[in-house]
Amino acid sequence: MDHSHGVPGAVQVGIGLLYLVATLMNIGFALYQNQVTKDKLQGMIWNFVAAVFGIHAVAYLAQSGWPIFPWLEQFINWIMGPTVYFVLACLAFGKFIIFRKHFTTPHVAWAWLMFALWFSGQAMTNPNFKEIITKPDNVPIVLLVFSVGFLTWLAMRKAVINDERIARGEPPMEKLGEDKVLVWPDLVYTELIAMIICTVILIVWAIVLKAPLEQPASSAKIPNPSKAPWYFLGLQEMLVYYDPWMAGVVLPTFIVKGLIALPYIDFNLKGNGYYTFKERAFAVTTFLFGFIVLWCVLIVLGTFLRGPNWNFFGPFELWDPHKNVPLNNINLSDYFWLMGFGEAIEGKHWLIREAPGLMVVFVYLVVLPPIIAKTVMRTFFIRMGFVRFMLLVTLIQFMACLPIKMVLRWVFNLKYIVFIPEYFFNI
């Protein structure tokens, strides 16, 4: 990395514009706090934040902005790895779910948004970060991150308010607008306006960003890394932990089947047609974990943090194709026979060699569900019946097998639980 020549002028102007928008947003939010909620302290705070962003905006627009602090850059690169990244995402998710009331309070959510905008601007001063973020095909992911963030906030905010109303014995907010309105004009015009806005956004997007076109296709030159389209990068990330037949076929099939089965498994009739968390805590938490952590977070990981040879690279790290990452992963059969009994695994029939792994899989898929039915999810089992319950448990098991394998890999360097290359059957 080279900081001697500073940040290019065009980039500075872009960052300056971002900070200018943030300044205006904060002025608006301060006004809202002063005028609508009459919270003078909040008004003062956000006017102050607006001033800070304003100074940033002026500095960068005048092309005399500063690059991101090197210590911050190095610290983030140093601490980041697939383990830290994923664990942090899980912790953040858990914290958000538990303290949802706090996090969805407008000024708290606003503070996080402002921090994200400030950090985005600072990060863009790094050439490596800028290069990967501004690849035209990666722009949708930035859109995805901000829209999922905003809509999750919106939905949770409404859920928190509705939950409080329900606790007080009042109906959810959605029930208040029971009176009917005519579709012409109320809905038809909304649709028209939405179409116009979409058209404008799309045309501006098309003018500003050219669709990528690389060198003509060549079966001789293999790009490193070779990446699937961005929306499949969560699946490609699973290839780190599972073989293609699991990561590329079985698990995606289970995602689709699970989604279709969802309305038939979810026996809870509450929470139909309004936002709520408390009335459907299990369903919402599971779905959010699947969509946000296992899908979106892994897409971001696969797109922005995986470089040549699918090695992990910090957000500010140069994608060096010669980065050396030791691979010393060990199969369960090695652990069992070699380390447990001191016996060589060569020469053993695969059935005997892999017996421990097959046992583990058998216990996980066949023995565990009835135990769960008798213990932790007893009420679920009684209320759902055998078929529904088994479907639910199987789906959750397949969903959980990704984080389980991740943890096993990180803690024990475990490569495969079952390793039968003779039949391409590796788990």
Place this chain on the structure above:
Amino acid sequence: MSIGDYIRNSQVWKSIFRHPAPRDRRNRVVVMLTNVFLHLHPVSVRKSGIELSYTWCMGGITFFLFLVETVTGVLLMFYYRPTLEHAYNDILSLRDVTTLGILRELHRWGAHAMVITIWLHMYRVFLTGSYKPPREFNWGVGVILLVLTLLLSFTGYLLPWDQLAIWAITVGSNMARATPFLGNEGPGAKALVIGGVELIHSGSDARFLLLGARFVGEATLLRFYVLHCVALPLAAALLIAVHFWRVRKDGGISGAL
């Protein structure tokens, strides 16, 4: 008589719109019932059901983007030939020569946006519990539409025939050869042997079916082109019709019961 009134009283106008302008309650009802496009909607809806902060408008935007993709896609077909000889050069000339080359940008960004909006639509439907009875079936139709959207985007990804395209499709379609029993490197495939002849090999497995060859080549390009321009859009259009129909039949836009 003003010119506006003159037009509205002409035989041509009256033959198209069979009622006066929708300015009063009666005609606002009639307009919804007499127009084939508008009659996808009901005449009236619950106020809370169409609140933007409730619906996020994502399903409607997804459909709108589907229409944008159809229109820009048909126009792009005039400029593109799915052969090894022409594909890349046709895209080059769309970029550098063709006056309406921006169609390609509209088509590509629209496709990316559609993937996002369909996810967000599902996200909203889940979080409001709108898949619950009586809408279970329509949720399933929606999931199939999601799969079709991803497949449409995936098949379209190959068509520019540049490095980005073939390697993304290679990475994606390599998964197919690991399909249990049906892929030549999938678990169980080796077991399918009749009289010493392997049934599943690299020239007969799921990946071959997808690519039309053992690797991503001209046969793949044609296959993906036909899927992208004809088969998948038709399937999607059919299911969209079912989806909309069932929204109406299952009780309209969801709302608190």
